[in-house]
Amino acid sequence: MKTLKKKESFASRLLSSDGAVSILVVIMGFLVGTVLVALVGRNPLNMYKAILQSLTGYNIDNGKMNVRYIGETLNYTVPFVLCGLSMAFAARAGLFNIGGEGQYIVGLTVAQVIALLGPQVKGLHWILAILGAILIGALWGGVVGLLKAKFEVSEVVSTIMLNYVALYLSRIVCLQLPGATTYKTANYPETALLNNALFQKLTNNSMLNNGFFLMVISLIVYWFIMEKTNLGFGLRATGFNKEAARCSGIPVVKSISISMAIAGAFAGLAGGIVALGSFRYGRVLAGMDNYGFNGIAVALVGNNTAIGTMLAGFLFGMLKNAQALMQGKQIPKEITFIIQGLIVVFIALRSAIALYLDWLNKRQLQKEVISK
Amino acid sequence: MSTLLRMIPSVLMIVSPILITAIGGMICEKSGVVNIALEGLMGLGACAAASAHVLMEATGMGTPSVWLALAIGAGVGLVFSIIHAVAAINFNADQTISGTGINLLADGVTIFVAQILFSADRTREFRMGMQTDKLGIYPTAYIALVVVILAWFVLYKLPFGMHLRACGEHPQAADSVGINVRKIRYIAVLTSGLLAGLAGGCIVLTQTIQYTSNTINGRGFIALAAVSFGRWRPVGVTFAAFLFGTAQAFSIIAVNFPALKALPTEVFNILPYVITLIALVLFSGKNFAPRANGQPFIKGAS
Numbered sequence: 232m233k234t235l236k237k238k239e240s241f242a243s244r245l246l247s248s249d250g251a252v253s254i255l256v257v258i259m260g261f262l263v264g265t266v267l268v269a270l271v272g273r274n275p276l277n278m279y280k281a282i283l284q285s286l287t288g289y290n291i292d293n294g295k296m297n298v299r300y301i302g303e304t305l306n307y308t309v310p311f312v313l314c315g316l317s318m319a320f321a322a323r324a325g326l327f328n329i330g331g332e333g334q335y336i337v338g339l340t341v342a343q344v345i346a347l348l349g350p351q352v353k354g355l356h357w358i359l360a361i362l363g364a365i366l367i368g369a370l371w372g373g374v375v376g377l378l379k380a381k382f383e384v385s386e387v388v389s390t391i392m393l394n395y396v397a398l399y400l401s402r403i404v405c406l407q408l409p410g411a412t413t414y415k416t417a418n419y420p421e422t423a424l425l426n427n428a429l430f431q432k433l434t435n436n437s438m439l440n441n442g443f444f445l446m447v448i449s450l451i452v453y454w455f456i457m458e459k460t461n462l463g464f465g466l467r468a469t470g471f472n473k474e475a476a477r478c479s480g481i482p483v484v485k486s487i488s489i490s491m492a493i494a495g496a497f498a499g500l501a502g503g504i505v506a507l508g509s510f511r512y513g514r515v516l517a518g519m520d521n522y523g524f525n526g527i528a529v530a531l532v533g534n535n536t537a538i539g540t541m542l543a544g545f546l547f548g549m550l551k552n553a554q555a556l557m558q559g560k561q562i563p564k565e566i567t568f569i570i571q572g573l574i575v576v577f578i579a580l581r582s583a584i585a586l587y588l589d590w591l592n593k594r595q596l597q598k599e600v601i602s603k
Numbered sequence: 604m605s606t607l608l609r610m611i612p613s614v615l616m617i618v619s620p621i622l623i624t625a626i627g628g629m630i631c632e633k634s635g636v637v638n639i640a641l642e643g644l645m646g647l648g649a650c651a652a653a654s655a656h657v658l659m660e661a662t663g664m665g666t667p668s669v670w671l672a673l674a675i676g677a678g679v680g681l682v683f684s685i686i687h688a689v690a691a692i693n694f695n696a697d698q699t700i701s702g703t704g705i706n707l708l709a710d711g712v713t714i715f716v717a718q719i720l721f722s723a724d725r726t727r728e729f730r731m732g733m734q735t736d737k738l739g740i741y742p743t744a745y746i747a748l749v750v751v752i753l754a755w756f757v758l759y760k761l762p763f764g765m766h767l768r769a770c771g772e773h774p775q776a777a778d779s780v781g782i783n784v785r786k787i788r789y790i791a792v793l794t795s796g797l798l799a800g801l802a803g804g805c806i807v808l809t810q811t812i813q814y815t816s817n818t819i820n821g822r823g824f825i826a827l828a829a830v831s832f833g834r835w836r837p838v839g840v841t842f843a844a845f846l847f848g849t850a851q852a853f854s855i856i857a858v859n860f861p862a863l864k865a866l867p868t869e870v871f872n873i874l875p876y877v878i879t880l881i882a883l884v885l886f887s888g889k890n891f892a893p894r895a896n897g898q899p900f901i902k903g904a905s
Contacts, residue, residue, distance in 0.1 A: 271719045327699050329639075378880075382887035387639065387699055388831055389883065392876040395821050399869035406867065518817055521710070527703050563718035565711045572708025576686055579701030583694040 243591055246584045249534045256581065257532060257546065260574035264566055273562055281556035285549050300552065302430065302437025306509065308548030309446045310335070313501035314526025315544050316453050317372075317494045319535040321386075323457060324490035325470035326379070330390025332523025333397035334371045334495040336516065338364035338502025340401040343513035346423035346506070347408050347416060356422035361445070361503045368499015369492040371397065376491030380484040386491070394523070398516060405515045416513035425508040442504030449497060454537040456493070466490050498523055528571055531578045547571065606859060612739040613856065616809050618848030619747040620645070620802035624826035625844050626754045627798030629835055633758065634791030635771035635784075636691050637897040639702035641799045642823025643709030644680045646814075648800025649807040650713035652676030653726040653814035656807075660729050669733050673804040680800015681793050683709070688792040692785050695899035714816055725815040733808045743805040750798065755837040767791060771893030774900040784900045799823065825851070828879035834891040847875035 245251045265275040280291050288300040314331045321328035345360035371393065378384040410417025425440040457463040468476040469486040477483045501522060506513065529547055533539025550571065554564035624641050631638040656672035664671075683705060690701035714724050721727045735741050758764035767787050769777040774784045806822065807814050825847050832847075833840030854871035857863040 267715075327697075329699070329703065378884060382884050383890075384880075384883045384887060387637075388827070389880060391639070391824050392828060392880050395824065395876045396873050396880075399873045403867045403869045518820070524703065524707060527700075528707065531700065563715050565715040565718060565724075568711025569708060569715055570711075572704055572706075572711050575704030575707055576690070576701060577704075579690045579696040579704050580694055582690075582696040586694060 243588055246588060250539070252581055252584065253532050253534060253539065253543075253578075256574055256577040259577050260570045263573050264570040267569065268562060268566055277560035278553075278557055278562045278566060281553040281560055281562065282549060284556055285552040297435060298433070299435040299437045302434025302439035304545075304549050304552040305434075305443060306437060306439045306548075307551040308545045309442045309508075310501040310505050310520075310522040311525060311529050311547040311551070312446050312541055312544030313449055313497050313504070314522045315529030315533060315540040316449055316526075316537075317496075317498035317501070317523070318526045318530035319533065319540050320453065320457075320466075320497060321372075321490055321494040322530060322535045323463075323470050324466040324486055325473065326376075326386050326487065326491060326494075328372070328375075328390060328491065328494050329387055329527065330372065330375055330393050330495070330523070331498040331526040332519050332521070333390065333394035334368040334498035335502040335505075335520065335523045335526075336394070336397040336401050337371045338368040338499030339506040339514075339516075339520075340397075340404055340502070341367040341499075342503035342506040343405060343416065344408065346419045347513060349423070351420045351422045353422050356420070357425055357441075357507055360423055360507055361425075361500065364499045364503025364506070365496045366499070368502065369496040371499065372495020373488055373492030375495075376488035379491070380487040394519070398519060401516055405513055408513055411513075411515060414515050414517065416515065418512045419507070423507055424511065425504065438509050440504075440508035442508040445500060445504060449500065450537050450541055453497070453540075457537070462489065498526065501526075525571060528575045528578075532574060610852065610856060612735065612741070614845075614849050614852045615744040616741050617852045617855075618845050619741070619743040619809075620805040621822055621826050621829060621848050621851075622747045622841060622844035623743075623750050623802040623805065624799045624823060625829040625833070625840050626750050626837065627795035627802075628826055628830045629833070629837070629840050630754060630758070630767070630798075631791050631795035632830060632835060632896050633771045633893055634767050634788045635774060635893060635895040635898065635900065636687075636788055636792050637698045637702070638684075638687060638792065638795050639699060639824075639827060640684070640687050640705035640709075641795070641826050642819060642821070643702075643706035644683055644796050644799035645803035645806070645823045645826075646709045646713050646819045647683050648676035648680040648803030649818050650716060650726065650803075650814045651679035651800070652804030653729065653807045654716060654720055656732075657727045657729045657813075658720075660731070666734075669731075669808055673801060673808065676804030676807075677797045677801035680803065681797040684792055684796020684799070687796070688789050691792065691899065692788045695901060698897055698899075710816070713814065717814065726813045728812040732812060733805075741805075741809045743809055746801070746805065751837055751841055758837065763787075768893070770900070771895055774895050774898075778900070778902065784902075788900070799826075802826075822851075825875045828875055831892070832879045832882050834886075835893060846878070850874035 268275045268278055284290050285300050285304050288298045289296050317331045318328050342360045342364040345363045349356055349359050375386050375389050378389050379386045408416040425442050427441050430439040465481040465486050468481050469483050473483055525547055529543040530540055532543035550567040554567055558564045624645055628638055628641050652672040655675040656668055659668040687701050687705055690696035691698045717726045733741055766782045770784045770787050778784050829840055829843035829847055833843035850871045854868045857868055
């Protein structure tokens with residue numbers, strides 16, 4: 232077989248690389264999105280102008296520079312990356328975590344509760360709120376792992392159910408908070424906020440906050456657990472082949488529960504950061520924020536690696552920040568949702584590549600056998 | 604009691620679309636393809652039906668407009684389910700991923716269309732939706748009834764139905780006796796798309812006056828829950844859809860009952876999901892799902 236591999240064409244080598252395929256998929260998503268914008272009679276160039284501005288802060292139309300856009304893009308990146316890590320962590324153990332959204336929501340809710348009712352001690356208050364968000368996220372995800380491991384309940388179904396349980400529970404809880412109206416609560420005390428004076432100064436008063444550091448730490452933790460610990464090895468082994476892992480003495484039930492709990496912790500953290508970093512008041516959610524669902528796309532584009540998830544999360548944060556700019560340039564902002572959706576659809580279709588490579592291999596083998 | 608009787612039409616109004624979608628989802632899973640895109644497909648159908656109805660109403664075509672809009676909604680649902688069919692059946696893709704992709708795509712496409720057609724993040728309001736009959740019941744209830752009976756008849760009384768179920772239980776065996784597994788799965792997925800689109804149209808034409816990003820609000824996932832709570836059988840799914848639909852209805856009309864006023868309405872919204880979770884735990888070990896559900900069929904592999 233080795234000798235056959237040598238003759239692989241450039242195309243098939245490209246298609247065998249996960250990273251290259253991810254880039255290809257993203258490009259295809261943008262391409263179709265661009266065509267769509269052109270088809271409905273809008274100027275696709277405006278879309279890219281908006282994206283450029285959210286990426287660099289440079290407004291190409293009037294030549295003005297505003298670093299605030301960079302700060303906002305980075306701020307939007309944080310929940311995408313964390314929800315991506317949530318999906319990725321479960322995926323490495325062979326689980327499909329559609330429940331990022333629910334775990335995000337419970338994290339957000341608990342952070343809001345602690346922010347409004349917790350002890351107003353400087354330096355401690357927000358840490359407590361974030362820890363609460365992480366813990367409840369871990370619990371929310373861990374339950375799914377337990378159901379899967381003990382009762383063989385498909386994690387796909389149970390996470391979908393728990394997403395909506397989380398949404399409505401969050402509404403029930405948040406409506407009881409001080410100063411709650413139908414859509415918001417009272418303002419947080421200063422001690423609960425995640426804002427960072429230095430970031431605000433550097434980025435012209437963007438919402439970028441300490442959550443950014445938490446994201447960086449999370450990325451490192453993710454990489455470390457996955458690549459450097461026995462736990463990560465066990466998880467990955469479970470993901471590759473559950474039966475083989477069981478036979479080699481890896482506690483599969485424990486692996487599944489732990490991986491879902493850690494996955495939930497990442498998403499819960501995302502919820503906590505958005506609650507305390509991007510808003511000054513608690514929100515009574517009317518619908519999903521969709522960070523959790525988009526986290527699935529982020530992890531898929533990033534091939535479940537720390538670096539890939541970071542880059543993909545940044546791409547999504549950039550698109551999110553570009554939405555308002557696009558709307559101002561007569562491009563419906565929903566084009567970004569379409570591009571994100573297309574990216575996931577194309578990722579689903581990438582299994583076609585495996586079929587194609589298989590077919591190529593077979594044909595080559597045929598040729599060689601015949602030539603002999 | 605009379606209050607309960609007066610509730611029946613509105614319960615039926617809410618149950619019907621969930622039931623129609625759930626039956627589609629059931630057919631799809633019976634053939635061995637999981638379709639979590641139901642939510643998105645309902646949204647696409649609803650948006651298409653609402654847009655079509657608004658535009659046709661303006662031309663003054665009257666009642667036929669509603670029915671044509673419903674058909675367009677169903678058609679759009681079918682067209683988008685082709686994506687899922689190609690991914691799941693031709694390319695052996697992960698069905699959860701392609702379903703998620705369609706759900707995300709639907710979020711974008713629906714409001715994008717509204718922005719282009721009506722320059723707003725929702726479709727323009729139509730003046731007149733579907734009309735009730737003498738009993739105060741919307742025609743969607745009768746559509747749902749027909750769908751259920753038809754699905755039961757086709758699945759359990761016709762050879763085609765047996766073939767379809769065989770594809771979901773053991774596609775290799777089905778293939779070995781000459782059943783075209785891919786073709787049957789295609790029909791099943793497209794049927795579920797058609798029904799989800801139809802149900803989306805039913806929601807928008809009976810319950811609201813326009814499509815917004817909140818119109819569907821999890822009903823597709825409730826339908827998905829109804830499929831598994833109903834144990835993949837027409838009667839069970841119908842029962843589950845009624846139970847969940849009634850819970851949904853209560854979240855809207857609980858204010859009419861003094862005893863229930865104290866409860867937050869969200870409690871009723873949660874019920875379908877919690878019931879399904881509990882049922883999944885209680886029935887664990889006894890697997891009612893089609894055995895090959897969610898697995899790609901690879902010809903020649905054992």
